[in-house]
Amino acid sequence: MENSVSEAKDIITSYHGPNLRIMEVCGTHTHEIFRLGIRKLLPESIRLISGPGCPVCVTPVGYIDEAILLALKHHAVICTFGDLIRVPGSEMSLAGARQQGAEIKMVYSPLDSEEYAKEHPEKNVVFLAVGFETTTPAACLAVKKARKDGLQNYSLLVANKTMPNAYLALKDSADAFLYPGHVNAIAGTAVCEELVKKGISGVVTGFTAGELLTALAVILKLSASGKPFFRNCYPRVVRPDGNPAAQAVMREVMEPCDTEWRGLGIIRGSGLRLREPYHSFDARLRYALPKITGHSSLLCRCGEVLQGKCRPNDCKVFGTGCTPQHPIGACMVSNEGACSAYYQYGGTENG
Amino acid sequence: MENSVSEAKDIITSYHGPNLRIMEVCGTHTHEIFRLGIRKLLPESIRLISGPGCPVCVTPVGYIDEAILLALKHHAVICTFGDLIRVPGSEMSLAGARQQGAEIKMVYSPLDSEEYAKEHPEKNVVFLAVGFETTTPAACLAVKKARKDGLQNYSLLVANKTMPNAYLALKDSADAFLYPGHVNAIAGTAVCEELVKKGISGVVTGFTAGELLTALAVILKLSASGKPFFRNCYPRVVRPDGNPAAQAVMREVMEPCDTEWRGLGIIRGSGLRLREPYHSFDARLRYALPKITGHSSLLCRCGEVLQGKCRPNDCKVFGTGCTPQHPIGACMVSNEGACSAYYQYGGTENG
């Protein structure tokens, strides 16, 4: 291991400061930290909290119900990232709908779903648009392309979200945030600087072992001062102004709205929807979907888990009733979900 | 065997009169005569000719092409009697189209195809209406029912035919006809009486061993006089006036037209088509089918076979290039076809 990284490791293992709650907002951070075994390095005084940064985890039950209605009732071909396939809706997941004959197609990119719709004019295609700032531009490019191509058979079921107001909502759950590097690659770092003014600390970082260890070391060092701080530890990808072209396309195609986060409730202005010129690509309007309120399990403590109010293994059904094979709550579904990561990497034993 | 039948058998085996050409018009007669081994009873002087009474055999190539166009281009569900499945069109049979994804559904009754259309409003259903007087009333009942049920997704590709003008066309091919009992069950026997006036002889008969032997015996006996004759040897099913209700429904729904018989060419007034009030159920009109001229094999001597001008095994490709598994001509396709019967029952050896 190179020098700087072993130095970071030393800083972490030799930490003797006050208790610190660090929230990794991004599910991919959660996953990589577990995968690399980094949690085992941390002294007792440092607690990692897996926040709401997995779009699958925070997508409400009703959204899955809407997608299933489109597939089974309106015979739409559902194009989706693989992540959503096993997320439980009120009655079934998309995998369950597929068993009943729904056409569910996994795509790597929203642009591929647009391409598929173009090649299959006889089918109605709906792309399930979930994700944060990182993913939204791709969905926006797809809609723009569909308009340019004059597609009549393509639409989006939009549940995209933005992070800033979520940080505010989670302000008290952590002493510092590991900001999601790829969100900031789009959004830039001004948001984080702003948060410092509101007393919120954090660092932006990447996803390699070195980047993660370095970022943690930086947090420990900077926390010592007791003052709110921000540091961009991922400058090779994250520019202060982010990706202006991506921001522009998002602004052109989508506008903010209030939205529900599974487990956290409604966060004002944290959602996105298609702007008026793109309404013909809005699956909810095109298929005149009714307002759907999903029913999530009463047992699930995801909301608390996402806020660090409890650990996954504090949940009564963790690992027994709720497993990745048979998830009850959203955090158990996605690979990146906090409960899933705890379960898979033996959170009960060494997490 | 009961007495009357062995008596008939005796009459046949001991026949010493002049050469006689008897045409069994009906494919089911052809088939039963072969199946029972009756041909072996006949003395050299009696020759059985298998006439054009198999609707499958006389349906022109272009008809199959039309059905395939409906299935593959217009994505219609084709409902058909099993008989038509393997009949070669210009490029492929319905079985071949099915391999390419065409939906082909076998039905026992035209009424079942109407029922199917009613139960599947999302599908376009086309029934392949072939057959003579026996079969046509069922198709007519189905159309009437579809109109009553208000079906928008049901139509018929009509190639129904009537016999009287065919007898006239075949007048010189035979000394006597075995008339098709079930056609006469609908049409009655007046037609046959009329034919006597035109010098055409024949008997109506049924399909059991006894009925067939008796009918042949009757022909041999009555031929002795040298005068044209008619006898109804199937009175338990065939009434002089036939089935007036069936005649009425045919008249109500369909009207005569000229039509092509595979192998025989166009016979005036021997075809049927839907009358104007039923035009919305005419698949040709509904799907605006182009005029299709099918291409049948130049090798095939079906036309001559059907007229008794040659035997199946006089055809160069009989049993080699043309077999029931790989029919070249129509007469090899249907179980009832003359070439098929010759082939299957070893016509080369004992036919």
Place this chain on the structure above:
Amino acid sequence: MDNTVTLAHGAGGKQTSQLIDSVFKAHFANPDFTADDAAVLQVDSGRLAFTTDGFIVSPYEFPGGNIGKLSICGTVNDLSCMGAKPLYLACSFVIEEGFPLDKLEEIAAAMEKTAKEAGVRIVAGDTKVAGKGQVDHIFITTTGIGRLMDCAHTSGKYAKPGDAVIVTGDIGRHGCAILLARNEFGIDADVTSDCAPLWGTVKKMFDTTDQIHVVRDATRGGVGTVLYEIADQSHVGIQLDAQKIPVAGEVSGVCGMLGLEPLYLACEGRLVVFVPKEQAQAVVDTLHQCPYSKNAAVIGEVTADMPGKVVMKTEIGLQTLLPQPGGELLPRIC
């Protein structure tokens, strides 16, 4: 566990093992059943029979059985027809995503019961899950190992002029039951499949005489097809008597309606047996005492002339070729 089979059940991980444990191991348990890549079988030297068959019946349940029972009978009977006592079976499943687990359970239970009756052990298996629409509900392939009795020398090649042709029961029931179960033609008739494991029956025949030349189960293509095969393999003629062929009234009725011939409808529990004429009555007597061959009958004999052909004596005493089957069965109106 969910109540349907999912792709996850086929992915080879935990859920695959759970499915295998809860459904297959539960029913197939026996000392030779393997959890490893292969079963290990201790065998004595001698002649083994080895056969495989795929089962793709639609619908997978029908009056008289289901695809599970069928898949055991088919392979047990193929072994039995060689004069081989069925010993071991391997069963391979391909299941469509969404298949109901309780149905899978019923299928496994039928397999267990039928294997027990036949005295055969299921020792190895495999389970694959195919995506929705990639397989029609469920396919099963069974492969069997049997031990040939020393006295057994039967083959489609050994039919001899002078042999009597025996059929062990009324024909065409299975094909007819399946046709009706598909419910495509609106016909209703009380026809159950003849599907049955016939090792016991075959064993008793061999106990009666060791001069059994041919035993064949008249499955795909029916009795007519099998007789043509034998006529061809043995270079003999076969002469049938139409009036001696046992056919249930309901089966005749259905065939009459659809223009089909019972001789070409599949059986799954009927054997065609060739023995010297002199032994025929004794064999038929034996068959009449076995549970699945109460209607056994001599239906014809083997001739030296017309080799490769099957000739039918019709109801009016005339002889005619039996048409050689070929192609799918198509109900017809003309």
Place this chain on the structure above:
Amino acid sequence: MDNTVTLAHGAGGKQTSQLIDSVFKAHFANPDFTADDAAVLQVDSGRLAFTTDGFIVSPYEFPGGNIGKLSICGTVNDLSCMGAKPLYLACSFVIEEGFPLDKLEEIAAAMEKTAKEAGVRIVAGDTKVAGKGQVDHIFITTTGIGRLMDCAHTSGKYAKPGDAVIVTGDIGRHGCAILLARNEFGIDADVTSDCAPLWGTVKKMFDTTDQIHVVRDATRGGVGTVLYEIADQSHVGIQLDAQKIPVAGEVSGVCGMLGLEPLYLACEGRLVVFVPKEQAQAVVDTLHQCPYSKNAAVIGEVTADMPGKVVMKTEIGLQTLLPQPGGELLPRIC
């Protein structure tokens, strides 16, 4: 003959025999191949291995092989993993109406070639034709009989603390090649399947040492799944070294794009081998001389602690559980 498989080919009559003769008999000809209900095999007393597998790969052709080659390799390898020399195979085909005959021919040719290489005889078969849409092109089930070498006592149960864990080549190629061949994600990479018959390789390992505790082919679910199975069956822990696991760059690249883990991708020509640490180098040396195991490597060892678990030493020297696989592989963005 037509140029596609038709339902008539599956109806059991003339056309069925023609298909069997022209495609299968032509390729599988050998003295034990049967035209009867079952093959008759003369065997010596001893231990036989018996295994079956269904193959439903989509697409049925892929870089490095086709379903025919795969179906022989799969069963040959399952026998080989028992330390059994593959002797006989039975092959059962379910073919979709409309399947191109030239493709069937290619598949049969690949089976012939692979069986020859593995020294195994195809002696029995079955062919069914399913209607359009009832099966995804073609399924093959192969069932094999092998003779266990006297020295062979391998099983998933025999892993012991102190054993080295060897993998015979870079992992995940087959799963990755199939994923790419489906062409669903627009990714292009030069990845061929590792599909190969491994009896020769296994034989050489046994010639090197008779202390081979476990041999498993890492097929469905990949190396990760197989290691968990063995940890479970043997009640031991397995510790892997992430940096020692051979993975082709292209496979890593594809996995990176789709968020997949090579350890869970299927191999069809890779074995996981457990031998005492002391024998490991000799076995690896032997493997390096075999055609399909040039990249063989020790990737970990067996421990007494953490029984039932697989632990990974990560690139930064920390230890963490390998997540237990389960469920279908889903490409992901988060």
Place this chain on the structure above:
Amino acid sequence: MCVGLSARVIDVNDGTALIDASGAKRRISAELIDDLEPGDYVMVHAGIAIAKITDSDQDETNKIMEKL
């Protein structure tokens, strides 16, 4: 041309008849036959009754041969 099946009528109802041929039953159209009653025999083709059957094969042929 026209496989016919002789069958016994079991019941008649609203233009349809349930028929029985050696135990094979099916509901067919009886619209084209007047005065159909249970116990009657009919000739069936393509799902419709095309004629009542008034006699047995044997009696019929006997009468015909007598007349000859």
Place this chain on the structure above:
Amino acid sequence: MCVGLSARVIDVNDGTALIDASGAKRRISAELIDDLEPGDYVMVHAGIAIAKITDSDQDETNKIMEKL
């Protein structure tokens, strides 16, 4: 949140880029990145290039730790 893949640009054409990650190639959208050239490294997510990569992981962390 957002699996990213670091990949090398092989060619750029009409708003798209062909990228290579250890031999896995795919054409992605390059619409949101200016001045992309063959040889550049980009961060790819869901089929689009979201950022140019200007440095290696190692150099980056070295600089950060130095500054600390």
